[in-house]
Amino acid sequence: MSRLVVVSNRVAVPDDGPARAGGLAVALREALQENGGIWFGWSGKTAVRPAEEPAVTEAPPVTYATLDLSRCDHQEYYNGFANRTLWPLFHYRLDLADFNRQDYTGYLRVNTHFAEKLQPLLRATDDIWVHDYHLIPFASELRRLGVANRIGFFLHTPFPAMEVFLALPSHERLARSLCAYDVVGFQTMNDLRAFQDYIVHEQGGEFLGDNMLRAFGRTLRAEVYPIGIEVEAMQRTAAHAMQEPAVRRLIKHMGERRLMIGVDRLDYSKGIPERFRSFERFLEKFPSHQGSVSLMQIAPVSRGEVPEYKAIRSELEHLAGHINGVYGELDWMPIRYLNKGFPRETLTGFYRACRVGVVTPLRDGMNLVAKEYVASQNPHEPGVLVLSRFAGAARELDAAVLVNPFDHENVADALNRALAMSLEERTERWEAMMQKVHDSSLDKWRERFLSVLRAVPEGGYGAA
Ligand code: F6P
Numbered sequence: 001m002s003r004l005v006v007v008s009n010r011v012a013v014p015d016d017g018p019a020r021a022g023g024l025a026v027a028l029r030e031a032l033q034e035n036g037g038i039w040f041g042w043s044g045k046t047a048v049r050p051a052e053e054p055a056v057t058e059a060p061p062v063t064y065a066t067l068d069l070s071r072c073d074h075q076e077y078y079n080g081f082a083n084r085t086l087w088p089l090f091h092y093r094l095d096l097a098d099f100n101r102q103d104y105t106g107y108l109r110v111n112t113h114f115a116e117k118l119q120p121l122l123r124a125t126d127d128i129w130v131h132d133y134h135l136i137p138f139a140s141e142l143r144r145l146g147v148a149n150r151i152g153f154f155l156h157t158p159f160p161a162m163e164v165f166l167a168l169p170s171h172e173r174l175a176r177s178l179c180a181y182d183v184v185g186f187q188t189m190n191d192l193r194a195f196q197d198y199i200v201h202e203q204g205g206e207f208l209g210d211n212m213l214r215a216f217g218r219t220l221r222a223e224v225y226p227i228g229i230e231v232e233a234m235q236r237t238a239a240h241a242m243q244e245p246a247v248r249r250l251i252k253h254m255g256e257r258r259l260m261i262g263v264d265r266l267d268y269s270k271g272i273p274e275r276f277r278s279f280e281r282f283l284e285k286f287p288s289h290q291g292s293v294s295l296m297q298i299a300p301v302s303r304g305e306v307p308e309y310k311a312i313r314s315e316l317e318h319l320a321g322h323i324n325g326v327y328g329e330l331d332w333m334p335i336r337y338l339n340k341g342f343p344r345e346t347l348t349g350f351y352r353a354c355r356v357g358v359v360t361p362l363r364d365g366m367n368l369v370a371k372e373y374v375a376s377q378n379p380h381e382p383g384v385l386v387l388s389r390f391a392g393a394a395r396e397l398d399a400a401v402l403v404n405p406f407d408h409e410n411v412a413d414a415l416n417r418a419l420a421m422s423l424e425e426r427t428e429r430w431e432a433m434m435q436k437v438h439d440s441s442l443d444k445w446r447e448r449f450l451s452v453l454r455a456v457p458e459g460g461y462g463a464a
Contacts, residue, residue: 003123004037004450007114007138008131009078011041013057013064026230027442029062031450036061037126040118043067046074054117067117069110076106078134083306086133089168090157091269091363096308099169108137115141122147127453130181132156137173140180148460152183152453154225157365158392159191162198175203179216182456185225185449187365187392192224212461219461225449226396228440229371234348238376241349246342250296251353257332258419260295261354263347263369264361265302266339268312271362271388271405272299276319276335278360278411283327283334285409286416291332293419295358296350300341313339351376356418357385359393360405366392370400374433382430384418386411396440399432 012025032039043055043066050068057064069077080103088096115138122128128151130138139151165171175198178184186192196213199205205215211223241247250259260279264270279295299316303309320337327334342350351357357373370385370393377383387393387400394402403414 001035002125002127002454004032004035005118005122005126005128006032006037006039006131007118007128007135008039008041009082009134010044011039011064011066013039013043013066014059015057024227024442027446031446032062038063038065038118038121040065040121041067041114042069042078045069046071054121063121065118065121067114073106073110073113076103077110079303079306081107082134083303084308085168086136087157087269088308089164090133090160092158092160092164093268093363094164094167096268097167101169104170107134111135111137112141114138115145118142119145119147122149124149127450128152129154129450129453137177140177143180150183150453150456150460151181152185152449153178153181154185154227154449155191155365156187156227158188158363159186159194161194162202165194165198166202171198172203175199176216179205179213179218179220182220182460183449183453184220184222186222187224187226188395189224190395191365191392192222195222221452221456221461223452225445226392226440227366227368227445228437228442229368229375230443231375231438231441234372234375237345238348238352238378241345241376242352244346244349246346247349247353250350254294254353256292258293258356259354260293260356260358260415260418261350261373262295262297262299262358262360263350264297264299266299266309266313266316267302268308269361269363270299271360272297273312273315273319274362274405274408275358275360275411276316276323278405278408279335279358279415280323280327281408282412282415283323285412289416289419290327290334291329294332294334294336296336296338296354298338298340298342298347298350301339348372348376351383352378355383356415357383358415359385359391360388360403360411361391362388362405364388364391364393368393370394370397371437374430374437377430379427379430381423382426384421384426384429385433386414386418396436397433399429399436401429 006028045068047068054065054067084098130153199215203215320335324333351373359370385400388405389402401414403411
């Protein structure tokens with residue numbers, strides 16, 4: 001079996017400690033451990049004069065190789081083009097997208113530099129798996145350096161509708177770069193269709209059937225691989241998590257009152273202000289819940305240097321303060337808003353202790369919190385998932401209470417319905433969702449993608 005080389009913006013180097021290794025990191029590490037390989041990417045650090053060569057951590061059979069970024073590269077590549085251009089654009093926020101040519105140049109420069117630093121570490125038989133929007137041009141840069149290996153790409157975010165993608169001045173260059181991969185994976189059918197649509201209608205590419213596309217002189221496979229979670233591990237953790245001190249404290253403090261929970265990075269795509277407004281509407285429309293139901297919103301700060309993220313933070317502080325000021329009582333606060341993360345073990349306990357999981361992004365590639373909430377439930381008394389129809393997860397978890405996060409009335413009604421739902425209906429919906437969560441577990445996602453990548457003929461599909 002050939003070696004695997006994983007390339008991603010962030011690398012879960014074991015030295016960085018377990019706190020950073022989420023489910024995805026664990027799954028990728030396992031894949032690397034099976035056949036040996038390299039995990040390559042950004043160190044997460046900036047330096048005034050970054051070292052020319054990657055820092056290497058050996059953890060046989062896996063090599064972790066990471067590069068620091070200069071302040072300028074970090075600004076233009078990460079804060080700039082990745083998170084102020086591609087991120088908003090891919091999440092349908094054209095109003096927030098900043099089309100700055102200098103950031104684009106920085107994005108290309110970092111991709112070129114990273115490809116040049118990985119190339120000497122590669123063997124001819126390695127299979128390369130690149131992740132996410134930060135690294136779209138990575139394969140074309142490797143190809144330019146003569147790398148003919150199999151290269152796959154998985155996009156963790158949505159891929160936008162053609163009309164939205166066309167607003168990107170560099171759309172053609174990025175699409176051409178995507179076609180330098182042999183396999184391109186998307187979260188949902190929606191994303192795949194948007195990509196096919198663009199390739200066929202804008203670039204005159206050809207759809208060859210069986211998920212094969214020909215464009216820019218290359219043939220590639222573009223398919224749907226919905227990402228999942230480590231289901232059994234999550235269930236086991238959740239069963240024990242009720243004993244966690246933080247979870248016990250929360251349950252004790254809540255007493256007879258009921259809790260709803262939202263857990264998101266502090267990101268405008270997650271629809272947190274809209275959620276707060278919907279919750280306010282819920283309190284107003286169903287006053288019997290005042291004093292007895294709270295929304296706990298966990299939102300660790302993310303990408304804090306990017307202006308749009310600073311703005312959403314102050315908007316939320318204002319909103320939470322307003323709602324608590326208007327509705328709060330001496331012994332009850334409607335919104336518990338926490339700008340910090342919690343260890344996985346504690347989170348699963350929180351999920352289990354909360355009657356309603358509120359996952360209402362305005363747009364999301366998948367949203368694993370939705371799947372984690374489901375997997376953490378007590379099978380004998382499951383809670384209810386209220387899920388945005390614009391999260392990739394809604395494609396699979398159609399037994400959730402699906403909502404339109406832009407419609408506060410709709411979400412307020414859904415929250416009320418979730419609280420009133422009978423145990424029988426809750427159980428029925430939960431069982432249906434658990435089945436789907438199992439069907440697309442993290443292991444299955446990884447195995448499916450890698451088996452397709454490994455089946456690419458030597459020299460690519462063009463050579464078949
Ligand atoms: O979902 C997109 C994503 O980039 C993930 O890959 C990552 O875990 C998350 O957002 C956090 O973002 P960042 O790496 O910018 O902190």
